[in-house]
Amino acid sequence: MRFSVSHRDRYARCGRLQLAHGSVDTPAFMPVGTAGAVKTVTPDEVRLSGAQIILGNTFHLGLRPGTEVIETHGGLHRFMGWDGPILTDSGGFQVWSLAADREIHEAGVRFRSPVDGSIVFLGPEESMRIQRALGSDVVMAFDECTAYPASREQASESMLRSLRWARRCRAVSLAPGQVLFGIAQGGMYEDLRVESLAGLEEIGFDGYALGGLSVGEPKAEMARVLETITPRMSADKPRYLMGVGKPEDLLAGVAAGIDMFDCVLPTRNARNGWLYTANGIVRLKNAVHRSATGPVEEGCECPTCGRYSRSYLRHLHSVGEMLGARLCTIHNLYFFQSLMRDIRAAVTQDRLAGFARGFLDRYASGKADVA
Amino acid sequence: MRFSVSHRDRYARCGRLQLAHGSVDTPAFMPVGTAGAVKTVTPDEVRLSGAQIILGNTFHLGLRPGTEVIETHGGLHRFMGWDGPILTDSGGFQVWSLAADREIHEAGVRFRSPVDGSIVFLGPEESMRIQRALGSDVVMAFDECTAYPASREQASESMLRSLRWARRCRAVSLAPGQVLFGIAQGGMYEDLRVESLAGLEEIGFDGYALGGLSVGEPKAEMARVLETITPRMSADKPRYLMGVGKPEDLLAGVAAGIDMFDCVLPTRNARNGWLYTANGIVRLKNAVHRSATGPVEEGCECPTCGRYSRSYLRHLHSVGEMLGARLCTIHNLYFFQSLMRDIRAAVTQDRLAGFARGFLDRYASGKADVA
Numbered sequence: 001m002r003f004s005v006s007h008r009d010r011y012a013r014c015g016r017l018q019l020a021h022g023s024v025d026t027p028a029f030m031p032v033g034t035a036g037a038v039k040t041v042t043p044d045e046v047r048l049s050g051a052q053i054i055l056g057n058t059f060h061l062g063l064r065p066g067t068e069v070i071e072t073h074g075g076l077h078r079f080m081g082w083d084g085p086i087l088t089d090s091g092g093f094q095v096w097s098l099a100a101d102r103e104i105h106e107a108g109v110r111f112r113s114p115v116d117g118s119i120v121f122l123g124p125e126e127s128m129r130i131q132r133a134l135g136s137d138v139v140m141a142f143d144e145c146t147a148y149p150a151s152r153e154q155a156s157e158s159m160l161r162s163l164r165w166a167r168r169c170r171a172v173s174l175a176p177g178q179v180l181f182g183i184a185q186g187g188m189y190e191d192l193r194v195e196s197l198a199g200l201e202e203i204g205f206d207g208y209a210l211g212g213l214s215v216g217e218p219k220a221e222m223a224r225v226l227e228t229i230t231p232r233m234s235a236d237k238p239r240y241l242m243g244v245g246k247p248e249d250l251l252a253g254v255a256a257g258i259d260m261f262d263c264v265l266p267t268r269n270a271r272n273g274w275l276y277t278a279n280g281i282v283r284l285k286n287a288v289h290r291s292a293t294g295p296v297e298e299g300c301e302c303p304t305c306g307r308y309s310r311s312y313l314r315h316l317h318s319v320g321e322m323l324g325a326r327l328c329t330i331h332n333l334y335f336f337q338s339l340m341r342d343i344r345a346a347v348t349q350d351r352l353a354g355f356a357r358g359f360l361d362r363y364a365s366g367k368a369d370v371a
Numbered sequence: 372m373r374f375s376v377s378h379r380d381r382y383a384r385c386g387r388l389q390l391a392h393g394s395v396d397t398p399a400f401m402p403v404g405t406a407g408a409v410k411t412v413t414p415d416e417v418r419l420s421g422a423q424i425i426l427g428n429t430f431h432l433g434l435r436p437g438t439e440v441i442e443t444h445g446g447l448h449r450f451m452g453w454d455g456p457i458l459t460d461s462g463g464f465q466v467w468s469l470a471a472d473r474e475i476h477e478a479g480v481r482f483r484s485p486v487d488g489s490i491v492f493l494g495p496e497e498s499m500r501i502q503r504a505l506g507s508d509v510v511m512a513f514d515e516c517t518a519y520p521a522s523r524e525q526a527s528e529s530m531l532r533s534l535r536w537a538r539r540c541r542a543v544s545l546a547p548g549q550v551l552f553g554i555a556q557g558g559m560y561e562d563l564r565v566e567s568l569a570g571l572e573e574i575g576f577d578g579y580a581l582g583g584l585s586v587g588e589p590k591a592e593m594a595r596v597l598e599t600i601t602p603r604m605s606a607d608k609p610r611y612l613m614g615v616g617k618p619e620d621l622l623a624g625v626a627a628g629i630d631m632f633d634c635v636l637p638t639r640n641a642r643n644g645w646l647y648t649a650n651g652i653v654r655l656k657n658a659v660h661r662s663a664t665g666p667v668e669e670g671c672e673c674p675t676c677g678r679y680s681r682s683y684l685r686h687l688h689s690v691g692e693m694l695g696a697r698l699c700t701i702h703n704l705y706f707f708q709s710l711m712r713d714i715r716a717a718v719t720q721d722r723l724a725g726f727a728r729g730f731l732d733r734y735a736s737g738k739a740d741v742a
Contacts, residue, residue, distance in 0.1 A: 036686060037694045065661070065686040072662045073680065081678050290436070291443045307452050309444065315407060315436040322693045323408045 001179040001206055003238050007348050011231055011257040014347040017238055019085040019137035020177030021077065024052045026238065027254045027347075029340045030087060030262040031333055035060045036070075036080045039267050040326040041333070043082040048303065049330065050337030053085040053137075055262045058130050059094035059122070063115050067133035075135025087138035087262070090127045090169075090183070092162075093211070093243070096145040104144065106161070124165040128172035136178065138207070141169040143183040146212045155187030162211075163199040170203050179206035181240060184229070187212060188221050193229045201234060207260075208233050209240040214249070223252055230256040247276065247339055247363060251356040254343050266332035271325040273317040276335040278359070279368035284314040284328075286369055297368070302334035372550040372577050374609050378719050382602055382628040385718040388609055390456040390508035391548030392448065395423045397609065398625045398718075400711045401458060401633040402704055406431045407441075407451045410638050411697040412704070414453040419674070420701065421708030424456040424508075426633045429501050430465030430493070434486050438504035446506025458633070459507035461498045461540075461554070463533075464582070464614070467516040475515065477532070495536040499543035507549065509578070512540040514554040517583045526558030533582075534570040541574050550577035552611060555600070558583060559592050564600045572605060579604050580611040581629075585620070594623055601627040618647065618710055618734060622727045625714050637703035642696040644688040647706040649730070650739035655685040655699075657740055668739070673705035 005015040017024040031038045031046060034057045038046050046054060056076055061067075073079040076086055095102060099111035099120075108123020127142035143162040146155050162185045174180060182205035186192030193210075200208060210229065213222050226241070230253075233239045240260035241253045250261055266276065273284035277297040282289065295305035296313065304313070304327040316324025339359075346355035376386035388395040402409045402417060405428045409417050417425060427447055432438075444450040447457055466473060470482035470491075479494020498513035514533040517526050533556045545551060553571035557563030564581075571579060581600065584593050597612070601624075604610045611631035612624045621632055637647065644655035648668040653660065666676035667684065675684070675698040687695025710730075717726035 035690045035692060036683070037692045040693045040697075042694065042698075060690075064690055065682070069662050069682055069686065072682065073664055079680070079683055079686075081683075291440050293444055309450070311436070311440055311443065312407070312450055312452075315440065315450075319406045319431075319435050321406060321408045322411045322696060323413065325693060326411075326697070327413075 003207070003236065005235070009347045009350045009352045010255070012254050012347045012352045013257060013259065014344045015259065017259070019053070019179070021083060021085045021137050022052065024085055025344060026259040027250075027340060027343060028053060028260050029250065029336050030055045030260065031267060031336075032057070032262055032264045033080065033082070034264075035064065036076065038329075038333070039271065040322070040329045043080065045303075045330055046082065046333065047084065049333035050341065051333060053087060054082060056086050056088045056134060056136060057091070057094060058088050058127055058134065059091035059098070061088075061134060062091065062122070062130045063113055063120070067130055071133050075133070077135060085137040086134075087260075088131045088134050088136035088140065089242070090140040090142040091122050091130070092127070092143040092183075093145045095122055096147075104161075106164075108142070108165075124168040125172055128169055128174065132172075132175050132178065135175060139174055139178050139180045140209065141166045141180060141182045141205070143185060143211055145215065146185050146187045148187065148212070148215045148217045150187045152189055152192070155185075155189050155192055159185040159187070159192050159196045163196060166200055166205075167203050170205070181205055181207040181209050181238075183209045183211040183242070185212050188217060188225060190225065190228045193225060194232060197229065197233060205237070207238040207240060209242050211242050213241065214244045222249075226253060226256040226258070230258060233257070247336075248360060250339065251343065251359065254347065255352060255356065266336045267329050270328035270332040273314075273324075273328065275313075275328055276332050277368040278362050280363055280366040282310065282368045284310070284317040288370065289314045296331055297335075300331070300334070302331045304328070304331040304334075374578070374607065376606070380718045380721045380723045381626070383625050383718045383723045384628060384630065385715045386630065388630070390424070390550070392454060392456045392508050393423065395456055396715060397630040398621075398711060398714060399424060399631050400621065400707050401426045401631065402638060402707075403428070403633055403635045404451065404453070404457075405635075406435065407447065409700075409704070410642065411693070411700045414451065416674075416701055417453065417704065418455065420704035421712065422704065424458060425453060427457050427459045427505060427507060428462070428465060429459050429498055429505065430462035430469070432459075432505060433462065433493070433501045434484055434491070438501055442504050446504070448506060456508040457505075458509035458631075459502045459505050459511065460613070461511040461513040462493050462501070463498070463514040463554075464516045466493055467518075475532075477535075479513070479536075480515075495539040496543055499540055499545065503543075503546050503549065506546060510545055510549050510551045511580065512537045512551060512553045512576070514556060514582055516586065517556050517558045519558065519583070519586045519588045521558045523560055523563070526556075526560050526563055530556040530558070530563050530567045534567060537571055537576075538574050541576070552576055552578040552580050552609075554580045554582040554613070556583050559588060559596060561596060561599045564596060565603060568600065568604060576608070578609040578611060580613050582613050584612065585615045593620075597624060597627040597629070601629060604628070618707075619731060621710065622714065622730065625718065626723060626727065637707045638700050641699035641703045644685075644695075644699065646684075646699055647703050648739040649733050651734055651737040653681065653739045655681070655688040659741065660685045667702055668706075671702070671705070673702050675699070675702040675705075
């Protein structure tokens with residue numbers, strides 16, 4: 001792995017991350033391919049949106065189809081037909097958000113599989129074993145996502161456990177070409193975050209992520225943590241803000257110095273008939289779109305806007321045609337990647353703050369859903 | 372419209388049908404685009420499968436989004452982004468199969484909308500009005516689908532009503548370029564079928580369809596009607612067997628002299644994880660495909676087989692990923708169009724009977740689902 005920062009605009013930075021399966025311009029947004037597919041779309045469509053790296057879920061893929069099946073294909077890249085970089089999460093967040101009857105031990109977490117109710121155990125070594133089998137370019141350390149709200153004591157205990165788990169992850173050897181990122185926890189307590197980061201840096205990782213944000217806390221809380229902590233993260237390593245987010249959060253994250261993001265919003269909202277545009281969100285259920293023969297967004301160069309009307313997409317959404325979910329996903333993925341391109345250009349030209357103000361003014365107008 | 376038969380192999384024939392939006396090689400199979408989309412796929416993907424004409428449903432489109440919305444786009448072609456020929460059915464079959472509280476009057480059918488429970492009226496004039504608004508290349512006369520089984524008296528009464536409705540359909544003026552096909556009914560009674568055809572030919576249509584087949588009757592019944600009736604249909608007009616069918620039914624239909632078919636099987640079965648191959652159906656639920664790294668069908672040139680394994684498709688199907696339904700649909704559409712190409716070639720070379728025997732032997736082997 002090589003990571004180079006080519007330009008800085010205050011705390012924001014742009015650069016390039018070279019991984020085993022290709023390079024990624026940063027700041028980068030990673031579409032989420034939970035179960036071996038970015039929902040509804042093919043790898044070609046993901047690539048056409050401008051995405052250079054996608055995220056795969058260790059938790060989901062470990063349960064179904066299981067590592068044996070994926071290993072038979074020589075890894076996740078070939079299994080799903082995506083030959084670019086893949087980052088896999090550790091499963092820690094899903095254990096926290098999806099699994100029932102969770103028991104946290106020092107060794108790892110025992111829980112009930114949401115697929116078949118069987119008892120599953122996932123700890124640092126298991127997560128590394130699965131991610132090694134998946135063959136992802138970037139492996140994430142297995143962590144515990146600290147709940148929100150959490151007392152200082154809870155947050156500290158949880159952060160320290162994640163740190164011990166991170167050390168165990170680092171001790172596992174990965175496949176050639178794979179790199180490992182550590183995840184800083186500590187809830188909304190800045191000193192705990194600093195302690196977590198220091199501990200991770202002492203162990204030494206190829207990149208550092210902020211976990212446990214965007215978990216229900218007020219926006220101001222996340223902003224405070226981001227602004228305080230991000231500038232203290234290693235300057236020469238990629239910084240990844242996990243599970244974020246909305247366009248406004250991406251702008252705030254980049255401004256604070258973040259290089260990588262992932263979020264299900266563009267894909268999930270597409271399936272719910274929410275389409276992102278520079279003028280705010282188009283909600284297809286809104287009757288104003290009933291006979292709208294224009295595209296979702298005038299001037300948008302995505303394949304959906306080039307060919308289909310808002311009216312048609314609204315119809316597909318209303319009748320539950322899968323094609324609608326797909327066409328909307330294609331637009332949203334394109335929108336997010338376009339935004340990242342614009343953000344990178346703005347950083348390169350030292351005008352991120354101005355770009356963000358202009359973007360947010362227009363985006364907040366909500367005009368897209370009016371006419 | 373121009374229709375020319377270029378070659379005959381016993382009763383089978385191949386030719387070309389020239390419609391307002393392009394030409395169609397016959398015998399042709401029309402994928403079904405019920406609600407303004409061939410489920411899960413784009414018009415480009417339909418085109419790449421080899422399909423030259425698709426079917427749209429008057430019943431569904433009339434209810435949602437309604438003709439006003441489609442007229443705003445200048446018709447169904449632009450609404451859905453398919454610029455090739457479209458045939459629209461009349462809604463008669465759907466009224467019979469989908470609508471509740473159906474009351475059949477001489478004027479038409481009053482029923483409860485399956486969408487919102489409101490009372491809807493559909494008769495010959497209403498069906499023509501909707502199909503004119505849709506702007507399809509081929510308009511189907513509004514008919515009553517005779518139930519199976521039906522007494523001779525019921526079948527006769529129903530057939531005569533369809534004939535009177537057909538006359539009223541013919542009296543409605545369509546848009547320039549649109550052509551109108553009549554639909555022969557008469558249940559399994561050959562003399563009623565002959566009477567129906569004679570009545571339709573007296574009125575005069577651009578093509579003739581057989582309705583009320585493949586509605587639950589034994590295969591031998593359909594074969595008998597087909598073999599007796601098809602050769603009596605106008606030789607210089609296209610003959611369309613509605614709602615058919617399985618590969619074996621397509622072969623039987625072509626052998627009897629049919630030129631056009633439509634069926635939801637390739638698309639619906641794809642969504643259920645059934646994939647057509649020359650060696651029979653691959654059922655993705657079958658555990659033999661769990662780690663199968665080969666394609667659905669060796670040598671198949673469809674985009675799905677070129678890139679994805681049976682194992683991957685099985686996984687997508689198991690976890691309910693929409694992408695799976697789509698990749699399977701692409702394969703099945705391709706398979707059906709390939710079969711039609713092979714059938715046309717066999718007819719042209721006077722070897723349909725031999726081709727059919729060879730195909731059915733292999734297809735019936737079921738080998739595809741074994742290893």
